[in-house]
Amino acid sequence: MAFKTRERLGSFGYRTRRGSLDAISESNNFHESNGRKWCSTGTSELLPGQSVGLEIDHIIETRKTPFNDVLLVKSKTFKETLILNGIPHLTKTDGFVPFEMATHVPLLCHPDPRHILIVGGMDGSGLTAEILKHPSVESIHHCEEDSEMVELVKKTFRVSGFDHDNPKYKYFSMNAKDFLRNKDGQYDVIITDRSLTTHEADPGIFGVSYFELIKDALKRNGIAVTLSWGIWIELRPPDKILKENIRWIRNLFPSVNYYAVSAPSFPTGQGGYIIASKEENKDFKTPLRNLSESEMKPWKLRYYNPEVHFAAFALPQFAKQQLFPPKPQIVDETRRLDLPRQLCLSTSC
Amino acid sequence: MAFKTRERLGSFGYRTRRGSLDAISESNNFHESNGRKWCSTGTSELLPGQSVGLEIDHIIETRKTPFNDVLLVKSKTFKETLILNGIPHLTKTDGFVPFEMATHVPLLCHPDPRHILIVGGMDGSGLTAEILKHPSVESIHHCEEDSEMVELVKKTFRVSGFDHDNPKYKYFSMNAKDFLRNKDGQYDVIITDRSLTTHEADPGIFGVSYFELIKDALKRNGIAVTLSWGIWIELRPPDKILKENIRWIRNLFPSVNYYAVSAPSFPTGQGGYIIASKEENKDFKTPLRNLSESEMKPWKLRYYNPEVHFAAFALPQFAKQQLFPPKPQIVDETRRLDLPRQLCLSTSC
Structure with a gap:
């Protein structure tokens, strides 16, 4: 599911400086699991049936530009991570x-x-x-x-x-x-x-x-x-x-x-x-x-x-x-x- | 979250021939997303902060043997998939x-x-x-x-x-x-x-x-x-x-x-x-x-x-x-x- 309610993600500690939660693409799937927050990405038509899940510390920024749904998060393993249109594009760890x-x-x-x-x-x-x-x-x-x-x-x-x-x-x-x-x-x-x-x-x-x-x-x-x-x-x-x-x-x-x-x-x-x-x-x-x-x-x-x-x-x-x-x-x-x-x-x- | 209720996964169409849902390890995380069922695995201590998500058609079998939590699922991309103790071990597609x-x-x-x-x-x-x-x-x-x-x-x-x-x-x-x-x-x-x-x-x-x-x-x-x-x-x-x-x-x-x-x-x-x-x-x-x-x-x-x-x-x-x-x-x-x-x-x- 995409972001549905502010409550659901309150504990992420996000700081949405501009734009709104609607800016998050439907393809960014958030869920909680054993008390941890996950963002599962990559489930486009090209890669059906598989996703990469990243555990999220907090959301740094969300923005809907004229060209992209931009989601910047701090993830546990990959540190700062850029997710564009539901696909992880760049992380500080393996960039x-x-x-x-x-x-x-x-x-x-x-x-x-x-x-x-x-x-x-x-x-x-x-x-x-x-x-x-x-x-x-x-x-x-x-x-x-x-x-x-x-x-x-x-x-x-x-x-x-x-x-x-x-x-x-x-x-x-x-x-x-x-x-x-x-x-x-x-x-x-x-x-x-x-x-x-x-x-x-x-x-x-x-x-x-x-x-x-x-x-x-x-x-x-x-x-x-x-x-x-x-x-x-x-x-x-x-x-x-x-x-x-x-x-x-x-x-x-x-x-x-x-x-x-x-x-x-x-x-x-x-x-x-x-x-x-x-x-x-x-x-x-x-x-x-x-x-x-x-x-x-x-x-x-x-x-x-x-x-x-x-x-x-x-x-x-x-x-x-x-x-x-x-x-x-x-x-x-x-x-x-x-x-x-x-x-x-x-x-x- | 691990399996919590039978209702939650009713639509998976599982056929638990032996053992019970308790046989599923805590590390097997199921969630629904945009009407699809996912199993996110691999979140052990060794690989913290990242998981592999597989979209699940149905569960073939769950079993807790004296040595392993065995979970056999049919996944969308990888077909029949063996998950042992929360880690995907073998799939029909890339085995x-x-x-x-x-x-x-x-x-x-x-x-x-x-x-x-x-x-x-x-x-x-x-x-x-x-x-x-x-x-x-x-x-x-x-x-x-x-x-x-x-x-x-x-x-x-x-x-x-x-x-x-x-x-x-x-x-x-x-x-x-x-x-x-x-x-x-x-x-x-x-x-x-x-x-x-x-x-x-x-x-x-x-x-x-x-x-x-x-x-x-x-x-x-x-x-x-x-x-x-x-x-x-x-x-x-x-x-x-x-x-x-x-x-x-x-x-x-x-x-x-x-x-x-x-x-x-x-x-x-x-x-x-x-x-x-x-x-x-x-x-x-x-x-x-x-x-x-x-x-x-x-x-x-x-x-x-x-x-x-x-x-x-x-x-x-x-x-x-x-x-x-x-x-x-x-x-x-x-x-x-x-x-x-x-x-x-x-x-x-």
Whole structure:
């Protein structure tokens, strides 16, 4: 059940600074159990029948922005936790996984990453802090339409030591597709991170048009990374969502692969990224620069290392067979018109 | 909350053939949400603040055996699901992960696996079916004390095509430590699988005495595999449970490593195995026999393949640093007396 009464949750000690309890999405399910308060999340249509339950200390903030139901809670295990539209997006405890794996994998596969674009990525600080560890980087553009959410997240999640006024970093509160137009050949790496949303009005990024714009905005040896689903949703018949996403991208880019990450607050404990390059036969598994232990130490890495980079591309047998069948030669145009809305991974497109 | 009233769960359509609702552990938390029935599990002391929620179709059976609270449910996503003492142990949907990864990793690292012992492993059929794919195997002994649980699980989970009367398979309803005594040098591979339990009376297998027995029961090039925790519990201060487990085993075996598996019904979506050999400098990452695609096909593998085998040993940076510090030279005897009960992974020891 969603929040029904103030009494029910009185002992959470919430501090709703703005908005109301109605701002909480129906998909955020609260219940009490043995005197403990739980928030069960992730029960969207994509992941039916399973949820991740977090024990809640208190609610930090609830807000309904024009784009998202934002719920910021302090959870027992994961500390500060951002739940957008009923899906946990970011926690203080395991947020380093997506930050490190969305950035170091593509940047270490690129010969000279200078100009980076982040689409989505909440307040951008977590990804930007990792990107700035690469000395070649000259500029980071960050496009996320929901500036209200960005401000909320910034207050709670800003990575220590990162300053949003950093001269290499620039934020754009714009629709991602509008932003990408006329950016031909501008970026070395484009990272499409969540905010995952299921908004009715959202056309979804997993349509060809978004990735055509991404492709155009990349330099000739550019690399695109897109947060996608974990492999386990592929066990859910009859839809093969991840397979379809990869198939669309393989129709546009000559080199496409998928790598998995493990994070306990993710639905099913696992997520993944689709990585694509405009170059033929690009080997994403083997980084162009292998970080040594002494190089990694000042970067304070907690997840990424060269072995993890390589291993992340190893897919369980069922996933390998489903996700990477022989490359199709003909684009099936009819599929383009049939994109489920809930596949959108960003509020900005 | 645990089951409180029959009314509350009337619509689950349960069929309690024996025992009573009291048989359900307090740690099995049921609640209704938006008209759906959920069972939230895994909220033990080891994994505080997080639970895995499964939407329940109906309860198949509840039973309190002398060793376990057994709960068999039909869940929406994972089909038939076995919950022992509040922890999901096995589902029809992702059970292939532990079955394949507990067996093929050690058996393909052993030059000639003939005699195998399973400790725990529920009804044994899932592991045995995988082990029997290796033509060298001559005998499989299965030791699990809770014969009542074994019979219950057998009815619901027996792997299609496997016959418990198979002449290579033999079941022993015995305490594992009693069973292991006087088995010196008898086994090529010993697999300690769950049933995970937190019984008050249980001394836990993660003490030296259990692994001393395992070591003695192995042949000179024998391999032991033990289901353990996922890496994420190591983020929970102050205990470093997995690190301690590995440290104990490294004091006994010259070669020890850890490999991770991803399965959505596992708490945190991830689990792992400690693998040990009596041989010096044993390389577990590289299987002695690399299965080709054509060899794998008749085995109908869904998770295991040679890349996954290698990749499973790649640990995120924080886990690598925590779990495998330089090998200690002196066994700290005082630690042996201080084993948390809840670390036991088998009902049989």
